[in-house]
Every structure is written in C-alpha cells, then in structure tokens.
Amino acid sequence: MAKKQHSTIHDIARELNVSASTVSRALQDNPRISESTRMAVRRMADQLNYQPNVMASALRRGSSKTVGVIVPRINRNFFSNVIGGMEELLATSGYHLMICQTHEKLENEVVAIQTLINARVDAVLLSISMETRHNNHLKLLTERGIRLFYFDRVPAGTVSGSVVVDDHLGAYLSVKHLLEQGYRKIFHVSGMDHINIYKSRKEGYLQAMHEAGIDVPQSWILSEPLLLEGGESAFHTGMKMKKKPDAFFCSGDYAALGILQAAKRVGLSIPGDLGISGFANEPFTAFLEPSLTTVDQRGEMMGQTVAEMFLRCEKEESKAGACKQVVLKPELIIRNSSLLNR
Amino acid sequence: MAKKQHSTIHDIARELNVSASTVSRALQDNPRISESTRMAVRRMADQLNYQPNVMASALRRGSSKTVGVIVPRINRNFFSNVIGGMEELLATSGYHLMICQTHEKLENEVVAIQTLINARVDAVLLSISMETRHNNHLKLLTERGIRLFYFDRVPAGTVSGSVVVDDHLGAYLSVKHLLEQGYRKIFHVSGMDHINIYKSRKEGYLQAMHEAGIDVPQSWILSEPLLLEGGESAFHTGMKMKKKPDAFFCSGDYAALGILQAAKRVGLSIPGDLGISGFANEPFTAFLEPSLTTVDQRGEMMGQTVAEMFLRCEKEESKAGACKQVVLKPELIIRNSSLLNR
DNA sequence: TAAAATAGTACAATCGATTGCGCACTTTTT
DNA sequence: AAAAAGTGCGCAATCGATTGTACTATTTTA
Numbered sequence: 149m150a151k152k153q154h155s156t157i158h159d160i161a162r163e164l165n166v167s168a169s170t171v172s173r174a175l176q177d178n179p180r181i182s183e184s185t186r187m188a189v190r191r192m193a194d195q196l197n198y199q200p201n202v203m204a205s206a207l208r209r210g211s212s213k214t215v216g217v218i219v220p221r222i223n224r225n226f227f228s229n230v231i232g233g234m235e236e237l238l239a240t241s242g243y244h245l246m247i248c249q250t251h252e253k254l255e256n257e258v259v260a261i262q263t264l265i266n267a268r269v270d271a272v273l274l275s276i277s278m279e280t281r282h283n284n285h286l287k288l289l290t291e292r293g294i295r296l297f298y299f300d301r302v303p304a305g306t307v308s309g310s311v312v313v314d315d316h317l318g319a320y321l322s323v324k325h326l327l328e329q330g331y332r333k334i335f336h337v338s339g340m341d342h343i344n345i346y347k348s349r350k351e352g353y354l355q356a357m358h359e360a361g362i363d364v365p366q367s368w369i370l371s372e373p374l375l376l377e378g379g380e381s382a383f384h385t386g387m388k389m390k391k392k393p394d395a396f397f398c399s400g401d402y403a404a405l406g407i408l409q410a411a412k413r414v415g416l417s418i419p420g421d422l423g424i425s426g427f428a429n430e431p432f433t434a435f436l437e438p439s440l441t442t443v444d445q446r447g448e449m450m451g452q453t454v455a456e457m458f459l460r461c462e463k464e465e466s467k468a469g470a471c472k473q474v475v476l477k478p479e480l481i482i483r484n485s486s487l488l489n490r
Numbered sequence: 491m492a493k494k495q496h497s498t499i500h501d502i503a504r505e506l507n508v509s510a511s512t513v514s515r516a517l518q519d520n521p522r523i524s525e526s527t528r529m530a531v532r533r534m535a536d537q538l539n540y541q542p543n544v545m546a547s548a549l550r551r552g553s554s555k556t557v558g559v560i561v562p563r564i565n566r567n568f569f570s571n572v573i574g575g576m577e578e579l580l581a582t583s584g585y586h587l588m589i590c591q592t593h594e595k596l597e598n599e600v601v602a603i604q605t606l607i608n609a610r611v612d613a614v615l616l617s618i619s620m621e622t623r624h625n626n627h628l629k630l631l632t633e634r635g636i637r638l639f640y641f642d643r644v645p646a647g648t649v650s651g652s653v654v655v656d657d658h659l660g661a662y663l664s665v666k667h668l669l670e671q672g673y674r675k676i677f678h679v680s681g682m683d684h685i686n687i688y689k690s691r692k693e694g695y696l697q698a699m700h701e702a703g704i705d706v707p708q709s710w711i712l713s714e715p716l717l718l719e720g721g722e723s724a725f726h727t728g729m730k731m732k733k734k735p736d737a738f739f740c741s742g743d744y745a746a747l748g749i750l751q752a753a754k755r756v757g758l759s760i761p762g763d764l765g766i767s768g769f770a771n772e773p774f775t776a777f778l779e780p781s782l783t784t785v786d787q788r789g790e791m792m793g794q795t796v797a798e799m800f801l802r803c804e805k806e807e808s809k810a811g812a813c814k815q816v817v818l819k820p821e822l823i824i825r826n827s828s829l830l831n832r
Numbered sequence: 833t834a835a836a837a838t839a840g841t842a843c844a845a846t847c848g849a850t851t852g853c854g855c856a857c858t859t860t861t862t
Numbered sequence: 863a864a865a866a867a868g869t870g871c872g873c874a875a876t877c878g879a880t881t882g883t884a885c886t887a888t889t890t891t892a
Contacts, residue, residue: 432774546848
C-alpha cells in the first residue's frame, strides 16, 4: 500500500494556481482574501483532505497548542478525574494534553518540567509532589514565558493562578458533622504540614473543635502517612492513650479505611463505638460497611476549572499571575460511618 | 523580567565558530565529527543551557516523539493503570503521551484519530470504544504510516500488534474455582459479544462448565450492562427463575457488586447461599464485605508491554503488523465472596 | 483627470533542526 | 610519488506554515 502523503498548503496552492500564502490566509479567514478564493481554497482543502501540520505551525508561531499536566500519579482516582475534566474542555478548544507523573518525587518533577519546556507547551498545569518545597525549577517555566497554573496542591505562598478545593471548609464541615452527632474526642489523622491541603484540613478541624469549645491537645493530632497502615497505626496509638478517641477525622480515605478495619478487628462497632470520616471520596468508600463519610474534592470540576482558567488567560493575553485563585466548594458526603442518631 | 530565549544550535555554532550542521551532528554523536569538537559542542551546549526544539526536529524528520493513546475513559481504574504503565516506559525513552478519551463513542474515536494524525504522532495505542465495530477510521492511520497497536479491547479479526490479557483463561480459572467450591448452577453476567474481551470471558466460562459436565442453558447467560444496576437486574432475573443460581460469575466488578448488594438486601448470605465473582480487580473489591473474588487484568503491565512493543518495533523498523500479539496471564484473586469450604 | 486609497495576491524570509553532497586536507596504499 | 581512501567539516536545501513587505489592478477622492 502506497503511503498516502499528507497534503500541504502548497498542494492546494498548486491546484488553484495561487500562492501558498494566499492559501494560508484563506484558511485563517484573513480579511485580505476575497470571498471567492477563500471558498475555492476551502473546497480544495477538503477535497484533498488537507490537515494542517501542527508542528510546522507550532514551529513558526512558537505555540504548540499543547498543555502539559504534571500529577503525582495518573492512576489515582482524584487525579484521573481531574485529568478527565481537563481533557474534555481542552479538546474542544483544540488543545492537547501531555501528561507526566512525578510519583511524588521532586526529581521527576524537575525532569517533567524540562520535558514540557522542550515540548514547548503553552502552559503547565501542576499539582506538586510531596517532596516539592521550593520552586526553583518552576522559575524555568516563567522565564520561558510558559504559563503555570496550580491545582489542588499549591506551594506555600503562591499567588499565581490556581484552583483548589476549600480543604479548610471541607474539614470544618466534616468535623462539625461529627460534633453534631455527639462525638467529642475527635482525633485527627493528618498528612504532612508543608502540603497546603493537609495543613488546611488540620486548620478546619481545629476551627470546628474550637468553636465547639473543645480544647485539642497535641496528642490528638497524629501525623501518619495517609495509607491503610497509617490509619491502622493511628488507631492503635489512639487506643493506647488513657483518654481514648470516640471518633477519627482523617485527611485521607485510605487512612480512614485502615482505622475502620482495625476497629472492626478489635470488635468495636462503627459508628456506635467510634465515628470515622475520611477525605477524597474514593470510589470504594461508598461500598464499605459501614459506608464511609467523606469529603468529595470535585476532581472533574477542578480539572475543568483550571482548563477554563488557562483558556481565558490565553484569550485575554493576561498573565497567569493575574488570574485569580479559584476555590471550589467541597461536598460533605455523609454516610453510615458517622451517622449515630437516626 | 526579560523573557529568556531558548538557545539554538546556531547560537552554539556562532560561539564556537563552526557551522550549525556540525553542531547538529555533534549532538547526535555522528562519527564524522571529531572527538574534540564533539566535546566542545557539548560543553557549550550545556553552558548555554541548550534544549533542542522538538518541533523543529519533528518537522524535519517527520516524527514527533509522541505517541497517542485513546481510551474510553481516563478515570477508570484499569485504564489509568495502563496509562501509568505506558508513561513510565515511554518517558524513559524520550517519548510523550498524548491522551484522548472516547467516552465509549465511535464519533469521539474518529475525532481522536484525526487529532492524533494532525499531531503527527509516531504511533497510536488504542483500546476501542464500545460502539466501534468497523475500522474504516483506523485505515487513515495505516495509510499515513502511523503504527497502530491495540490493548485490551481489540476489534474482531485484528492481526496487528496487540496486548491483551487472557480473558478466556481468567474466566476459566474463576469459574473453575467456583466449581471447586461446590457451586453448580453458576450464572454468567456477560457484556456485549462484539467486544472481544466479553466474548472471551463467556467462552472461558462455558469451557469450565463443560469440562465439569454441566450443561449451560441459554437462560443462564444474562447480557446486561456491566454496572451496579445491571448486576441488580441480573440478580432478580436469576432469582425469579425456577432453577435459581447458586453462584454468579460476572464479566465486571460493578455488576458483581450490584449482585452482592441486592443479595444482601434480600437476606442471602454470601458466600453461603450465593457465590459471586467479578472481573477487573477494582480497588473497592478488596474492601467489600465479603471481599469480592475477582480477576486482575494487569493494567500496569499491559501498559508497559504495549509501550515496549512499540519501542521495539520502532527500533527494528518493523511494521506493527509484524509485531506479535502478546497475551498476558491474568491473576485470579480469590476472596471471601466465593470461599465456601475453609 | 491625476492622485490617493483600497483590495487581492505574490514573494521571500523565517521558525530550528536535519542531511545529501561536496570540498579540503591528511593518511594510507600501490 | 601518484593514486586512492579516509577524515572533518561547511553549504544549502528541506520540512510546512506564517507573515511583513511589495506589487498590481481597481476604485475612490480631490
């Protein structure tokens, strides 16, 4: 089978006895081209099944119609939702996604940034890795005039465009709900403080507790990896204390699951003996027994919102820094793991 | 802040008083360039922080160092695992991923193909949508000399390079396990037959049943959408029959979950009264009560394998068609929903 | 009616890297 | 010592689209 060549504007030009520049302008609806030739060009273009070579045009104008996305892991429910949301919006505006994973390693993040710079992406949408504490590598982007937008995980002190969910509020609502159910000794399993989201969740927790007039001793806040094992370990730490918790608010669903499993193993009833709430609304939380109260982070909407923000900035030629910071409202999803009085 | 320009091979050439072509060749380790100039070029390159413009080189050589990936949905556990696997491998070889979703619509698949052609991707890795029954749109790819590899969902009669999991075997193992547990009237909730994976799973089911000397009437095979509701509906259909099922083998985990929930709602004990097994090893299956027996499809490995296949073909200049079809071994994960005699 | 404005195109340079061909010089072969 | 082979590099064309400038009619204005 002969390899069919892509046709170019020159092919169209030759067929029509005009110049390539005329074809180029006609296809861009440049007003300097007469209606008649514009039409002729269009007709010939799809007769030849012309498809513009994006690389040629990208090379010329310096913009690739591609945006880079950097996430810790693609195969994490939240992030794949975000990416899904982005793709939907950007695809309709003719943009492509280029996706990189950091696996929570700063080193990979640096490489990814470099890669995306080389690919001459028009913008980078980033959720920083756990290890990221400075932003020297991000300066490379702004130096090259590549817009940078953050979502979900934003480095401390960021003023540039970003979309996050109101973690503080999510935590606050969740803890308030636990308090309303009558729980008092609510412990908190937190992540690491230098990641904004975990810090905010902790603060939301503290605010709800303070408003309820409950003094939270340091010992109630357990900093653990937000995994099954972390939850398990937090559960046992809590249960060994003289003043045992009657509920746990976790900054992650897996940690909450770890607690739930550990609690059931030692015969505690949930929510009777122990209330539990998590964070993220992982798909499995709905199917646990009891089903797990959690906070939905609006992943898909977050993706759409960042994408929208980028598109708007692109149109208005404004800087990413000038774009505001959007804060989405999280949704508290009340399920059985915290529903005492019904 | 002045926008720092990317430096080019011409900048390097000027500094060193050599020609751009020499620089280009030096950077490619072309043997016709002397060791000394090669070194000088290298040194100057990173002194100027040179980064090749991939678009320029892509334009010239007609290859973009990018591969397109088309999946039904990014935010589905299995597919995000696959993509994760691909990314890992391809990134280390300097390839980028461009990702499109079809949302199971043929129409979107056609658009995605066209998009990827325009982006001049070096290859397309595809898992077809539910609606895809012909492959006219795929011919566009081969006509343009773009390699096409399939994973997981392969159109009937495909000979080109593909990676699938042995669905037949997975189903066979699963059903055999159910039989060993003593279940006999094992019903099957299947997907649609024109998708190879569902067809294979059904055949695996049938083979295991035949080998056990059990005759499977048509009525035992329930074709339902593989969702919660589909499972629920299948459960009720089965329970209304005079000869009720004592187990269900489902081609999807969500359908299995639907059955599990429906069964529990009517007071059936699992696995005592009813055995259940699913397919896909969704994360939630491990946390159900009882935990769900299922088949793992090796998503990450599948992604790595297709990526590897592409890289190999690329190196050997062989055609995708010449690449063999790899069949991965699935892993039966036995959990409590089917574990009778312990 | 001559000058000025406008419309519609074409020319040619450009984006940055790649590559076939050829030139000059050195080394090896006969 | 002349011919052949090899080495190291530069020239210039090329990939396909974009765009500033120039050019030729045609139309409008003074």
